[in-house]
Amino acid sequence: MRKIVSGLFISLDGVVEAPDQWHFPYFDDDMGNAVQNMMKDSDAMLLGRHTYEEFAAYWPTSTDEIAGHMNGTQKYVVSNTLNSLDWQNSTLISGDVAKELTRLKEQPGQNISATGSGTLVASLLREGLLDELHLLVHPIVVGTGKRLFEEGSQVPLRLTDSQIFGSGVLYLTYQRADS
Numbered sequence: 501m502r503k504i505v506s507g508l509f510i511s512l513d514g515v516v517e518a519p520d521q522w523h524f525p526y527f528d529d530d531m532g533n534a535v536q537n538m539m540k541d542s543d544a545m546l547l548g549r550h551t552y553e554e555f556a557a558y559w560p561t562s563t564d565e566i567a568g569h570m571n572g573t574q575k576y577v578v579s580n581t582l583n584s585l586d587w588q589n590s591t592l593i594s595g596d597v598a599k600e601l602t603r604l605k606e607q608p609g610q611n612i613s614a615t616g617s618g619t620l621v622a623s624l625l626r627e628g629l630l631d632e633l634h635l636l637v638h639p640i641v642v643g644t645g646k647r648l649f650e651e652g653s654q655v656p657l658r659l660t661d662s663q664i665f666g667s668g669v670l671y672l673t674y675q676r677a678d679s
Contacts, residue, residue, distance in 0.1 A: 501605055501606060502604065502605045502606075502607060502608075502609050502610065502611060502612055503605070503611050503612070503631035503632060504546060504601065504605065504611070504612045504614055504624060504629060504630050504631050504632075505538065505541070505542065505611045505612070505613055505614065505630075505631060505632040505633075505634065506613070506614035506615075506617075506621045506624070506630055506632070506633050506634060507534075507535065507538045507613065507614075507615065507634040507636070508616070508618065508621065508633075508634070508635055508636065508648065509523045509636050509638060510635050510636065510637055510638065510648060511637075511638050511640050511641060511642040511645075512637065512638070512639060512640060512641050513641045513642060513643065513647070514647040514648055514649065515642040515643075515644070515645040515646065515647055516616075516618040516645075516646060516647065516648050517618070517645035517646035517647075518645060522638065522640055522642055523638060526638050526639070526640075526665075526667040526668065526669050527667070528665060528666055528667045528669075530663070530665035530666060530667070530669075530671075531636060531665055531667065531669060531671075534634075534636065534663075534671050535636075538611075538613060538634060539566070539569060539613070541610055541611050541613075542573075542610050542611040542612060542613035543573065543574065543609050543610040543611070543612075544573060544574040544575070544576060544604075544609065544610075544611075544612045544613070545573055545574070545575045545576070545612070545613050545614075545615050546575075546576050546578065546601075546612050546613065546614040546615075546617070546620070547575055547576070547577050547578070547614075547615060547616070547617050547620070548577075548578055548579070548616075548617035548618075548619055548620035549577065549578070549579035549581060549582055550617070550619075551615065551616035551617040551620075552575070552577045552579070552582075552585070552587070552590070554616075555570065555587070555615075555616075556585075556586065556587035556590075559571055559587070560587060560588070571587075571588055571589070572588075572589065573589065574589050574591070575587065575589055575590040575591065576590075576591050576593050576604065576612070577590055577591065577592055577593065578593045578594070578597055578617075578620055579592065579593075579594060580594045580595075582594075598627055598629060601624075601629050602629070605629075614630070618646055618647075618648050619646075621633070621648065622648055622649055622650070622653070625655045625676070626653065626655060628676060628678075630676070631675065632660075632673060632674070632675055633657065633673070633674040633675075634671070634672070634673050634674075635670075635671075635672045635673075635674070636669055636670075636671055637669060637670040637671075637672060638668075638669055639667075639668040639669065655676065656676065656677035656678060657674040657675070657676060657677055658674060658675050658676070658677045659672060659673070659674055660673050660674065660675055661673040
């Protein structure tokens with residue numbers, strides 16, 4: 501059975517929005533290896549609408565070294581507002597998202613990587629659909645921005661692995677405590 505696995509850059513105060521504005525000073529070989537391993541262990545991406553739109557505007561014309569992976573990988577996009585998807589290898593998921601994701605998890609293959617998409621990741625956790633949460637916790641307080649969890653939400657988690665990178669970033673892996 502496949503797993504849905506999320507990897508997020510997150511600040512000490514829980515901000516996941518706009519990591520391009522605060523993340524790069526902490527990127528080092530350790531983090532690069534962690535991100536590369538998450539990519540290597542997956543054969544599909546799960547994206548929310550906002551992340552899909554950002555990625556679809558950038559990756560198809562990118563010459564970045566991972567552009568081939570990003571463009572060639574199967575993408576599942578969760579949205580109730582989009583009607584069509586233009587980026588290659590993209591499939592729209594709407595309606596009964598839980599049923600469709602459960603069906604995808606039952607298919608053969610590697611992990612399904614939820615990249616970015618903080619709102620989607622939080623809802624997957626609440627619904628018990630996310631199997632692993634990989635947080636790259638950066639030693640910075642951003643102060644403003646979208647946080648991973650809304651005030652009042654509770655999701656019991658169990659730490660399954662942790663690493664400290666030379667940059668001060670903590671790489672934490674969690675599963676739901678009730679799984």
